[in-house]
Amino acid sequence: MTGDTLTRLTIPVRTAATKLIVVVRAPAATDYDRILDVLIDAGIGSVELTLTTPGTLERLPHLLNRFGDSADIGVGTVTDVKQLAAAIDAGAHYLVTPITDTHLVDAAHRAGVPMVPGGLTPTELFAAWQAGAAAVKIFPANQVGAGYVKDLRGPFPDIAVVPSGGVDIQGAVTWLAAGAAAVSVGGPLLGDAVRGGDLGALRERAHAFVAACAPDTT
Template sequence: MNTRTAERRVPPSQALLSCPVVAVLRAGAAADYAPVVETLGEAGIRSIELTLSTPGTLEGFNKLRSTIPDEIEIGVGTVTSMVQALAAIEAGADFLVTPVTDTAIVEACAAAGVPVYPGGLTPTELHAGWAAGATAVKLFPASTVGPGYIGQLKGPFPGIQVVPSGGIGIEDIGSWMAAGALAVSLGGPLIGDAFKGGSLTALKERATSAVEAALEGRVQS
């Protein structure tokens, strides 16, 4: 990695550093986001990823953003093309997440000063995203390799920052954080049935448990 790459890398936000949990939201429609985001915020989660697989995510972004406290960052995920990346940046996304390693997207986000978390699984993919200037790389799907994979990566890539995502349950968070993850990313195991009429009280309890597990695990790293 050259010096210019290191200089343009956008660091993790204070929101993510204060609470190392990213909540991934996949809803039937963007109009369904608000009560779930509010509940997650009440539980202490400070990083929310809205997915482009949810219809209307970018169109409703500004409206949702205006109702959420400033200390909560709202990012856009499932970004798979430069067109989507530029549209998310234009909409005001606080960070971008991709399921793939596209170095052009990473470089565009870094140039715009927007944190970016490109997805990858193999050492080649993860190193490519990191070398291109990623804030951290998204290890996806993380459940296929396990927490020990982070230590293996940091052998040849000692500075790499990793956010595992995919198949991580609340009970797994502590192990991932103790293994050296920058943060953990959770979708279904955290959100559960909240978008299908499920209890928001139960969602808040899960989110609170996730935050506590992440903070405790980080202490052990």
């Protein structure tokens, strides 16, 4: 399967509209509910739950039942076929991996689930895109600047990119202005909320990111 012959899946509608994916790495999956409740109420349309959080897949059906009509809920840090299959079976709206593995991309595409694989070099990013990625994750984005989007678009004019890693609110604005399809953010938005921090402050940061990333939707 190549980029010339496949019918490419795209990132989910709410993710594309809000241009923002919030990566939630929590101490335990039972911490997700209170965080997602605040984020989604504040207008966040896409949340990536990571497999580095114990119990994520077991908790996912409950979270989809509670929040799935209001936001796209994806599963990230997928690094092998077994994890990919389990995340799909649990109902993930989309998948994210920090690596470039075309076999994972192909498996997700065949299952009808959009995948955003990570890479940094043009070779890695194009290989993932050619394999059928819905978008490619520039990771770690803090090692390059937003001008990297223009550099990639020279040889790969249609590639959809999502920077991840150290993206703060100003960085989000800069990357989106450069042409990123969306931005992936974690710590700069979540702060200490996953460790029991102030949820009111989390709500304020979420509102600020939503307004900065997709001002026309607010």
